[in-house]
Amino acid sequence: MSRLKDILYKVSLEAVIGDTNVTIKDIHFDSRKVELNDVFVAIRGTQSDGHDFIQKAVENGALVVICEEIPEKTINGVTYVRVKNSQEALAIMADNFYGNPSKNLKLVGVTGTNGKTTVASLLYQLFTKAGFKVGLLSTVQVLVADEKFPATHTTPDSLTINRYLKMMNDAGVEYCFMEVSSHGIAQHRTTGLVFAGGIFTNLSHEHLDYHNSFAEYRDVKKAFFDHLPASAFALTNVDDKNGRVMLQNTKAKKYTYALKSVADYKAQILENDFGGLLLKVNDQEVWTKLIGTFNAYNILAIYAASELLGLTTIESLKYISELTAVSGRFQYFISEDKITAIVDYAHTPDALQNVLDTINSIRTKNEELITVVGCGGDRDRTKRPKMGHIASALSTKVVFTSDNPRTEDPDKIIEEVEAGVEPQNYKKIMSITNRRQAIKTACQLAKKNDIILIAGKGHETYQEINGVRKDFDDLKIVTEYLKELKK
Ligand SMILES: CC(=O)N[C@H]1[C@@H](OP(=O)(O)OP(=O)(O)OC[C@H]2O[C@@H](n3ccc(=O)[nH]c3=O)[C@H](O)[C@@H]2O)O[C@H](CO)[C@@H](O)[C@@H]1O[C@H](C)C(=O)N[C@@H](C)C(=O)N[C@H](CCC(=O)O)C(=O)O
Ligand SMILES: Nc1ncnc2c1ncn2[C@@H]1O[C@H](COP(=O)(O)OP(=O)(O)OP(=O)(O)O)[C@@H](O)[C@H]1O
Numbered sequence: 001m002s003r004l005k006d007i008l009y010k011v012s013l014e015a016v017i018g019d020t021n022v023t024i025k026d027i028h029f030d031s032r033k034v035e036l037n038d039v040f041v042a043i044r045g046t047q048s049d050g051h052d053f054i055q056k057a058v059e060n061g062a063l064v065v066i067c068e069e070i071p072e073k074t075i076n077g078v079t080y081v082r083v084k085n086s087q088e089a090l091a092i093m094a095d096n097f098y099g100n101p102s103k104n105l106k107l108v109g110v111t112g113t114n115g116k117t118t119v120a121s122l123l124y125q126l127f128t129k130a131g132f133k134v135g136l137l138s139t140v141q142v143l144v145a146d147e148k149f150p151a152t153h154t155t156p157d158s159l160t161i162n163r164y165l166k167m168m169n170d171a172g173v174e175y176c177f178m179e180v181s182s183h184g185i186a187q188h189r190t191t192g193l194v195f196a197g198g199i200f201t202n203l204s205h206e207h208l209d210y211h212n213s214f215a216e217y218r219d220v221k222k223a224f225f226d227h228l229p230a231s232a233f234a235l236t237n238v239d240d241k242n243g244r245v246m247l248q249n250t251k252a253k254k255y256t257y258a259l260k261s262v263a264d265y266k267a268q269i270l271e272n273d274f275g276g277l278l279l280k281v282n283d284q285e286v287w288t289k290l291i292g293t294f295n296a297y298n299i300l301a302i303y304a305a306s307e308l309l310g311l312t313t314i315e316s317l318k319y320i321s322e323l324t325a326v327s328g329r330f331q332y333f334i335s336e337d338k339i340t341a342i343v344d345y346a347h348t349p350d351a352l353q354n355v356l357d358t359i360n361s362i363r364t365k366n367e368e369l370i371t372v373v374g375c376g377g378d379r380d381r382t383k384r385p386k387m388g389h390i391a392s393a394l395s396t397k398v399v400f401t402s403d404n405p406r407t408e409d410p411d412k413i414i415e416e417v418e419a420g421v422e423p424q425n426y427k428k429i430m431s432i433t434n435r436r437q438a439i440k441t442a443c444q445l446a447k448k449n450d451i452i453l454i455a456g457k458g459h460e461t462y463q464e465i466n467g468v469r470k471d472f473d474d475l476k477i478v479t480e481y482l483k484e485l486k487k
């Protein structure tokens with residue numbers, strides 16, 4: 001139970017009809033969840049307009065309506081509050097409602113196109129090993145110390161974030177690492193949170209269906225750094241040309257990391273193979289079981305962040321050497337037939353290129369690299385031909401297939417992927433719409449010492465077709481077929 005007046009603290013109010021000195025039970029932005037004495041926040045969304053459901057919310061018992069436009073017909077006894085931006089108001093109210101939980105722990109946000117889950121999850125692992133109680137909000141899962149919850153989004157809505165942070169406060173969590181997606185920033189899901197630090201991994205083509213242009217996508221990411229407080233650190237990868245852009249207007253203390261450019265944390269790769277990575281960071285040698293140049297960046301970010309958060313070098317080095325791969329991120333095994341199967345969440349052109357480059361830099365010429373890949377439906381279409389081009393140029397054979405078709409025709413998606421294949425690579429490709437069959441075919445094609453990469457779905461344990469999610473697990477399926485087809 002809270003007083004409306006208190007949860008409206010710091011929300012800029014444009015107009016109020018009714019009493020703000022009322023006691024409310026809960027806050028919702030979905031009219032279907034509203035119960036007696038709740039607050040309903042009307043949000044203009046991408047599919048519908050929450051303002052159309054104000055009446056429904058009041059019928060369900062809403063005592064308060066927060067909106068950008070007060071309806072012509074108001075109901076006596078209901079308080080209507082007009083704000084400029086409902087999503088922003090929701091985030092500030094959520095923060096107040098749960099007692100400003102981000103202030104009671106050290107919250108670090110990780111943003112960028114690729115590597116957010118990896119960096120946030122590895123920081124969770126590292127600080128847990130160092131003896132702290134830690135929280136994690138990620139694409140794969142939510143962790144409140146060692147209690148696990150399923151993730152619905154990379155960055156959940158502001159009510160959900162603050163609810164988890166409050167649970168973390170109650171569980172005595174000292175550090176929380178969270179992914180900050182561009183949708184999350186644009187929709188004010190992280191507004192009002194007090195961050196102790198922000199990390200930028202990289203920026204490349206993604207979500208250009210949602211953001212109108214690459215510049216807009218970049219500016220949304222930058223807004224996260226613009227809003228960090230002076231007490232926080234802002235740590236960015238300056239080998240990415242947007243790394244410095246992120247730091248332009250931040251009040252936070254600026255730190256940089258890089259493999260190629262001048263930076264506060266500069267690493268050199270000494271060894272890079274299937275055994276792991278040996279790096280030299282400033283004057284320290286850092287060893288990790290993680291594989292590939294892209295993971296050198298992730299490890300460097302983790303090393304720098306752990307130092308900025310107060311761990312000693314000795315502690316960081318010890319725990320980094322113990323970190324294990326995050327589920328569905330370059331997860332691999334070698335079958336009895338000596339075929340290497342890798343499952344990886346590469347679902348952007350840049351990620352796919354990095355993973356294929358890594359495999360090609362490790363494999364020898366007589367081993368084949370067979371890639372199984374597709375693109376998700378109802379998502380940025382312009383990345384499809386790019387991924388088709390990259391997969392066919394950097395693999396010896398490719399089986400194009402479905403990812404999560406969602407509401408699109410899977411064959412049409414595959415055609416758009418194939419459109420990026422250059423004529424000289426036509427002979428390397430085939431298309432099998434059914435992802436299970438595609439994986440089976442790759443297993444049939446593979447010979448001793450070959451490598452199979454199954455890209456795009458990583459940790460996901462479902463395939464979404466026309467709104468229905470059916471069980472589907474790349475790792476499980478490839479494991480089964482490699483056993484069944486044992487030569
Ligand atoms: C495109 C997008 O980001 N949509 C998110 C957004 O929904 P929306 O505002 O567009 O919702 P809408 O359906 O138009 O409805 C508008 C409002 O009317 C309300 N409503 C609707 C019907 C009704 O009967 N009553 C009612 O009150 C809805 O609750 C909503 O408040 O706000 C919702 C609440 O926070 C999110 O769940 C929803 O995520 C959808 C499911 C989604 O697929 N999002 C993806 C694209 C996403 O957010 N991805 C990012 C990045 C992923 C990554 O790269 O890692 C992520 O952070 O996960
Ligand atoms: N630092 C990096 N630079 C480029 N590619 C990376 C990097 N780290 C991971 N990848 C690639 O991107 C894929 C996704 O990694 P990860 O899940 O950590 O990214 P993410 O930013 O959380 O993605 P999402 O936007 O879906 O949440 C990995 O499977 C790997 O192929």
Ligand SMILES: N[C@H](CCC[C@H](N)C(=O)O)C(=O)O
Nearest residue numbers: 347375376379403404456457
């Ligand atoms: N967070 C990303 C994940 C994409 C994963 C891929 N498997 C797909 O379904 O397109 C998104 O929602 O766009």
Ligand SMILES: [Mg+2]
Nearest residue numbers: 116117139154
């Ligand atoms: Mg993620």
